[in-house]
Amino acid sequence: MESSCHNVTIERNSYNLFKRPWDGIVLAVYFIGLIGIGIWTSRRKTNHGSTEGYFLAGRSVPWWAIGTSLFASNIGSEHFIGLAGTGAASGVAVSAYELHAVWIVLLLGWLFAPIYLKSGVYTMPQFLGRRFQSPRLRAFVSVYTLISYILTKVSVDLYAGDVFMKEALGWDIYPSTITLLVITGIYTITGGLAAVIYTEVLQSVIMVAGSFVLMVLSFNKVGGLSGLREKWPGNYTYSVPNGTCDVGAVPDNAFHMFRSPSDEKFPWPAVVIAIPSTGIFYWCSSQVMVQRVLGAKNAFHAKLGTILCGLLKILPLFLIVLPGMIARTLYPRRVGCGIACECEEICDNSDGCSNIAYPELVLNVLPTGLTGLLLAVMMAALMSSLASTFNSAGTMFTIDVWNALRPHSSQRQQVVVGYVVVVVMVVISVAWLPVLEALQGDQLFLYLQVQCRQSAAMHSHHCPQST
Incomplete structure (x- = not known):
């Protein structure tokens, strides 16, 4: 039977930034600090006349900046939306993706980074081209990666950012996202890798501090970990003329990290074998991650950075996943909605509303001022991820494609090409916004960020139709 929604009266969150001046002040301070650091690093930390200065920060990045930059580049807005949403939908098992990185990133520092640094390369396609003596392979990998950035990384970041902007602020996708894209593009262009890395240091501090405050307040509201276990999963009963039905069911192994091999979402063989395989590829051979250690002062700083x-x-298990589960417990009808038409009413997504778990906490748990801090956290996550992608794209196109076409171009010309590529990436990202808007509620985010929404089992929750 089709599900029925009778007298749905659930209202959307209402948040007006302009009526909460302290939140606006916090956001303004964040953006001023971000732009200030970008300008400072562009003048103090790089030599714009050389490709090494612009694309690798002059190979002078200390370990603490490498570690925080790696973290900020990895933690994007899709983590706060996707990890919290999956935690709300199915429990802690999704944190395996994060915990595996604890040791996989050490492989980057101890095994891969010394080889990359010794070779003196700028990009991963360049390393592969030298290793296999194949310019065609180098060009193919570079072009393929550039295309995949647009279709995957940028798309997921913008999608998750829009989910937050719409749910938390009620902002339309176009003005909010275009503004963030332009600001990100400006400091990426003006400062190169140095500006990206040192702004990511600030963004990491904001993300960790802000999400830590939210975690503490959320656990306090739910009654600690014991309270979460007792009150989970936060199902609710939906009343209909012919009776009631329980909706929003979740698995009974939500607090289990390792699950049965027959588990549809996180079977333990996949957690043990498949996740590390993809993790090694991501952390040890993707341009976005490797470029940070390529800019290290030396191998010692690269190793210390990966330890950090x-x-x-x-932290994401405690700062993102468990708060997502708390949101499901505190606001079961909104975050855990299980009826298509009701979910559509709540979050414009008939598949489910687990994606709004983190924004729900931000808007309902935090007082004025701290809400602005968490808004800055989400924007920092989005901007750091996009800046890393833009900078890596500019580096790869210039070093692997442009230099192949114009082998005698000067270093200054190569830096200008890097500028242009970032501008083009921003323009393409803006042009991609209508596609993202059309795909909202469909399969793009589910496909790219594993289990970031409720499973298809949600559609099996049908209440009797009204007569």
């Missing part, structure tokens, strides 16, 4: 990043990767 590994320690930081323990």
Whole structure:
């Protein structure tokens, strides 16, 4: 039977930034600090006349900046939306993606980074081209990666950012996203890798501090970990003329990290074997991650940086996944809605509303001022991820494609090409917004960020139709 929604009266969250001046002040301070650091690093930390200065920060990045930059580049807005949403939908098992990185990133520092640094390369396609003596392979990998950035990384970041902007602020996708894209593009262009890395240091501090405050307040509201276990999963009963039905069901192993091999979402063989395989590819051979250690002062700083990043990767379980579960417990009808038409009413997504778990906490748990801090956290996550992608794209196109077409171009010309590529990436991202808007509620985010929404089982929750 089709599900029925009778007298749905659930209202959307209402938040007006302009009526909460302290939140606006916090956001303004964040943006001023971000732009200030971008300008400072562009003048103090790089030599714009050289490709090494612009694309690799002059190979002078210390370990603490490498570690925090790796963390910020990895933690994007899709983590706060996707990890919290999956935690709300199915429990803690999704944190395996984060916890595996604790040791995988050490492989980057101890096994891969010394080889990359010794080779003196700028990009991963360049390394592969030298290793296999194949310019065609180098060009193919570079072009393929550039295309995949648009279709996957940028798309997911913008999608998740829009989910937050719409739910938390009620902002339309176009003005909010275009503004963030333009600001990100400006400091990426003006400062190169140095500006990206040192702004990511600020963004990491904001993300960890802000999400830590929200975690503490959320656990306090739910009654601690014991309260979460007792009150989970926060199902609710939906009344209909012919009776009632329980909706929004979740698995009974929500607090289990390792699950049965027959588990549809997180079977333990996949957690043990498949996740590390893809993790090694992501952390040890993707341009976005590797470019940070390529800019290290030396191998020692690269190793220390990966240790710091590994320690930081323990945090998402506590700062994002468990708060997502708390949101499901505190607001079961909104976050855990299980009827298509009701979910559509709540969050414009008939598949489910687990994606709004983190924004729900931000808007309902935090007082004025701290809400602005968490808004800055989400924007920092989006902007750091986009800046890393833009900078890596500019580096790869210039070093692997442009230099192949114009082998005698000067270093200044190569830096200008890097500028242009970032501008083009921003323009393409803006042009991609209508596609993202059309795909909202469909399968793009589910496909790219594993289990970021409720499973298809949600559609099996049908209440009797009204007569």
